[in-house]
Amino acid sequence: MKKTVKQAYKQAPWRIQIQRFGFIALALVGGTIIAFLYLNISAQSATAGIKIQQLESKRANLENENASLLTEWARLTSAIEMEKRALASGYQLVDPEDVIYIVVEGYTGKELPEIETVSSVIGSTSPIIKPSYTQSLWEWFYEYILIPDSNLKVLP
Amino acid sequence: MNHDNFFIRVRVIQVVIAVIAAVIVAQMVRIMITGSDLVSPDTRFETIYPERGKIYDRNGNVLAGNRVVYEISVNLNSVNTNQNQDQIIQTLFNVIGKDYSEKILSAQAYNAGQPDPDKRIYYLVLDDFIDPEKINYLEGYLQEYAEKRQDKKTARKLPALNLNGLEWWPHLVRTYPESSLASNVIGFVAFNDRTSPAYYGIEEEYDDLLKGNVQTIEISDDPNKMKEIPDIPPGGSLILTIDRQLQKSVENILDNAVRSTGSQSGVIIVEDPRTGEILAMASNPRMDLNNYADELAKFPEMGSFNRAIGVPYEPGSVFKVITMASALDSGTVTPSTTFNDTGSITIGSTVIRNWNGGAWGLQDMQGCMQHSLNVCLSWIAQKMDVELFYQSLTNFGIGKSSNIDLAGEIIYPLSYPGDTYWSLSNLGTNSFGQGLATTPIQMITAVSAVANGGKIMTPHIVKATIQDGVTYEYTPQVMLTPISEETAKTLTEMLAKSLELEASNALVEDYNVAGKTGTGEIAIPGQGYVTELTNASFVGWGPADDPQFLVYVWLEKPTSDRWGSIVASPVFADVVRQVVIYMNIPPDDIRMQLYANE
Numbered sequence: 208m209k210k211t212v213k214q215a216y217k218q219a220p221w222r223i224q225i226q227r228f229g230f231i232a233l234a235l236v237g238g239t240i241i242a243f244l245y246l247n248i249s250a251q252s253a254t255a256g257i258k259i260q261q262l263e264s265k266r267a268n269l270e271n272e273n274a275s276l277l278t279e280w281a282r283l284t285s286a287i288e289m290e291k292r293a294l295a296s297g298y299q300l301v302d303p304e305d306v307i308y309i310v311v312e313g314y315t316g317k318e319l320p321e322i323e324t325v326s327s328v329i330g331s332t333s334p335i336i337k338p339s340y341t342q343s344l345w346e347w348f349y350e351y352i353l354i355p356d357s358n359l360k361v362l363p
Numbered sequence: 364m365n366h367d368n369f370f371i372r373v374r375v376i377q378v379v380i381a382v383i384a385a386v387i388v389a390q391m392v393r394i395m396i397t398g399s400d401l402v403s404p405d406t407r408f409e410t411i412y413p414e415r416g417k418i419y420d421r422n423g424n425v426l427a428g429n430r431v432v433y434e435i436s437v438n439l440n441s442v443n444t445n446q447n448q449d450q451i452i453q454t455l456f457n458v459i460g461k462d463y464s465e466k467i468l469s470a471q472a473y474n475a476g477q478p479d480p481d482k483r484i485y486y487l488v489l490d491d492f493i494d495p496e497k498i499n500y501l502e503g504y505l506q507e508y509a510e511k512r513q514d515k516k517t518a519r520k521l522p523a524l525n526l527n528g529l530e531w532w533p534h535l536v537r538t539y540p541e542s543s544l545a546s547n548v549i550g551f552v553a554f555n556d557r558t559s560p561a562y563y564g565i566e567e568e569y570d571d572l573l574k575g576n577v578q579t580i581e582i583s584d585d586p587n588k589m590k591e592i593p594d595i596p597p598g599g600s601l602i603l604t605i606d607r608q609l610q611k612s613v614e615n616i617l618d619n620a621v622r623s624t625g626s627q628s629g630v631i632i633v634e635d636p637r638t639g640e641i642l643a644m645a646s647n648p649r650m651d652l653n654n655y656a657d658e659l660a661k662f663p664e665m666g667s668f669n670r671a672i673g674v675p676y677e678p679g680s681v682f683k684v685i686t687m688a689s690a691l692d693s694g695t696v697t698p699s700t701t702f703n704d705t706g707s708i709t710i711g712s713t714v715i716r717n718w719n720g721g722a723w724g725l726q727d728m729q730g731c732m733q734h735s736l737n738v739c740l741s742w743i744a745q746k747m748d749v750e751l752f753y754q755s756l757t758n759f760g761i762g763k764s765s766n767i768d769l770a771g772e773i774i775y776p777l778s779y780p781g782d783t784y785w786s787l788s789n790l791g792t793n794s795f796g797q798g799l800a801t802t803p804i805q806m807i808t809a810v811s812a813v814a815n816g817g818k819i820m821t822p823h824i825v826k827a828t829i830q831d832g833v834t835y836e837y838t839p840q841v842m843l844t845p846i847s848e849e850t851a852k853t854l855t856e857m858l859a860k861s862l863e864l865e866a867s868n869a870l871v872e873d874y875n876v877a878g879k880t881g882t883g884e885i886a887i888p889g890q891g892y893v894t895e896l897t898n899a900s901f902v903g904w905g906p907a908d909d910p911q912f913l914v915y916v917w918l919e920k921p922t923s924d925r926w927g928s929i930v931a932s933p934v935f936a937d938v939v940r941q942v943v944i945y946m947n948i949p950p951d952d953i954r955m956q957l958y959a960n961e
Binding site: 220221224227231234235238245267272274275277279280282285286290303304308310316317320321322 | 533
């Protein structure tokens, strides 16, 4: 009868300790990397958000300034001001008898003025920052892993 | 032994690191799960007012725009009695010229006595509508102060300036670059109250469109919540049918006429009868819209802000145009129908006489209009019969809204047979514009049928709206068709000839115009009609063969002369001389030549 011999051995205790230490260190390094990435993304998100706030504020100020300048320009070219300037420049109001009428081929009269409008994007209430910058890991896990179909509802 | 100690130390380090890591992970998980509450973002609700839409004239000149002003406030959490309060008060006094100490102190006193933190005042508005110049001065002052503080030579003499908590925010308010021009048409916005509605004219009528979508949103200082700030589009803008230059000319003419005739007030309307576009609408008095609070006293009576749409009056003989048009169109009379004027006619209980009390003998319809014979027109109304006469007035829109797109139109209902205040006498008096009341806009709208081949176009003052960058042009619409094209042409020829034959003051060199004067007597309660007080009017249009403009003039209670033919007719001529220039209408002979060459 053939006997099977099994060799019994045990790792040296110091090896076991080193292994355990290595696993914990690995976990910590992994955790640190994840934390670093997470904080990095969060910091980028916050920086982007602050920059957007600043740009929003700057845009609002520019829009206000535009509105003010347009109105100031309108005041400077108002009917009364223009008449004053015209008279000061030596012009005079036309006498109906002095008007000369000529035929201009193709002229169909004054058309509606083209007025430029600085229009905001209509209905732009969609997120300015991508969801990936604002979602917590839990939200991401819930929406993308647990209930993947919900992506359709979340994405802009 | 040393070996064991080594492992014990390693184990202790492991445990410590694991605990720290566990705490960090637990904290991260807690922040992620409980969200932003832990980082306590400063969220607040704020009402966003979009830029109010602008108002342009038909050539793109701005009649109503917006300008920046500033709100000055303090965050009371950052204002401390012992530290910066006095500096804030002193700085504002130096720059703005006002002492805000009482406001700040009373708010702080209130907070001190308020146990509920939610009811305390944290954000105190000190002032609003501050001109940008003052804010520029404030910013320059602060910059200069900071530079001096950095300079070693001057730094020692200056104390540190701590203005923490002092804030200033820009926002837009309405402004009117043309001041009083077309003020009666535009109306105004009470700029010192952003929640207040607009008043009168275009501003009130189109308030919803102009102000845009006011939204209250939650604003957070958490940068991650930027997605919640919506991009609010500005309010819609309007392009009016008004021509700024023509409006100004017409206002000048009106003001001069009111002054020279000693009138109490006046109105001039210029319309393109082919489209219903109002090219100019002047009402006297007017006001500087940028100073509405002080100038509103000019308008004590209801509707007087824009008398063209808000003050009904007995128009007098200009109304004969409606009566004659109705009679011609119904076949009751023809231009050659004759009437023997004996100087009076009795209708109901009223004896009706002519304007001069005279008898004009045998007259055709041309003569009746030329001499403005009350007796003749009363006879015509009688001949038409009550039902047909009032049906005709209804067809012209008398007693109803003109549908003009301006807020504040007043309608004086017409009394019909069967009404309490109607008697047969009304048939006679109504035929020559007495015993009824209309506004100038209702009169010009009715008469536009004669000037536009029988069709009344809906009068309108907005030519186009601009929303989200897209321009929507108004399409002219036929409102009523009270008479035929033939009737309109016939009556226009009759009235043009009338002006020529009587060498009217309304005649304009080189242009053939048609029109009718009116002198309406004014009834005073308790005294009846007073001869000395009249409403002088004129309605006219031209060129008679191809009407392109329609002008209505009303001078209220002129004192230089009571007759419309004397005071209102020359005003019409003055207006037409300007209208033909701005509308590029050449004199008749040149126009005919141009037509022939085409």
